[in-house]
Amino acid sequence: GAGVSQSPSNKVTEKGKDVELRCDPISGHTALYWYRQSLGQGLEFLIYFQGNSAPDKSGLPSDRFSAERTGGSVSTLTIQRTQQEDSAVYLCASSLDNRGTEAFFGQGTRLTVV
Amino acid sequence: AQTVTQSQPEMSVQEAETVTLSCTYDTSENNYYLFWYKQPPSRQMILVIRQEAYKQQNATENRFSVNFQKAAKSFSLKISDSQLGDTAMYFCAFMSYSGGGADGLTFGKGTHLIIQP
Numbered sequence: 451g452a453g454v455s456q457s458p459s460n461k462v463t464e465k466g467k468d469v470e471l472r473c474d475p476i477s478g479h480t481a482l483y484w485y486r487q488s489l490g491q492g493l494e495f496l497i498y499f500q501g502n503s504a505p506d507k508s509g510l511p512s513d514r515f516s517a518e519r520t521g522g523s524v525s526t527l528t529i530q531r532t533q534q535e536d537s538a539v540y541l542c543a544s545s546l547d548n549r550g551t552e553a554f555f556g557q558g559t560r561l562t563v564v
Numbered sequence: 565a566q567t568v569t570q571s572q573p574e575m576s577v578q579e580a581e582t583v584t585l586s587c588t589y590d591t592s593e594n595n596y597y598l599f600w601y602k603q604p605p606s607r608q609m610i611l612v613i614r615q616e617a618y619k620q621q622n623a624t625e626n627r628f629s630v631n632f633q634k635a636a637k638s639f640s641l642k643i644s645d646s647q648l649g650d651t652a653m654y655f656c657a658f659m660s661y662s663g664g665g666a667d668g669l670t671f672g673k674g675t676h677l678i679i680q681p
Contacts, residue, residue, distance in 0.1 A: 481665050543609070550597035
């Protein structure tokens with residue numbers, strides 16, 4: 451597609467369930483980023499992929515969060531045993547490279563944990 | 565760690581007026597990138613303007629321009645001839661050059677800009 455695609459757009463899940471969020475970046479973009487946007491914390495950087503590799507996972511909020519990227523393309527962010535504080539909008543962005551070029555964002559996944 | 569501060573939570577101006585959104589940041593680095601992103605109610609973040617710290621010339625994009633003061637660590641956004649479609653949240657963001665993207669963008673808390681008809 452022409453832009454960054456995220457699915458699902460909205461997800462309501464019960465506390466304790468696992469969820470998987472998907473990001474399909476712009477074709478040819480080597481850099482991929484995940485962010486979390488919540489009222490209390492604003493926009494937080496979670497993780498960065500260069501190709502399939504994530505050099506630093508320390509931005510992930512807890513060990514319940516994991517992310518992977520395969521084939522230098524699609525990425526998934528998985529949250530295990532969801533908690534109410536995980537409720538937020540999860541944004542994915544991709545850019546051509548990691549040298550400050552424009553990051554194109556998806557429309558995000560709004561996650562609500564009930 | 566870098567920090568980005570936007571001191572105006574909300575601003576409201578009349579259509580066609582000029583408005584300036586303020587942003588300050590803190591870093592010990594000499595080379596970096598600064599951005600203004602717009603987020604309308606659709607949630608999708610859209611790049612408004614980008615500045616490379618080693619360039620002294622202020623970036624401009626049509627009605628949007630920045631006042632980049634490196635020594636003061638200030639990066640304000642000026643919107644001229646404001647339009648109803650400019651109503652959105654505006655985020656100032658910083659990216660390290662030396663980090664190679666690994667630290668992602670550091671965002672400010674945002675300014676909610678409302679353009680009144």
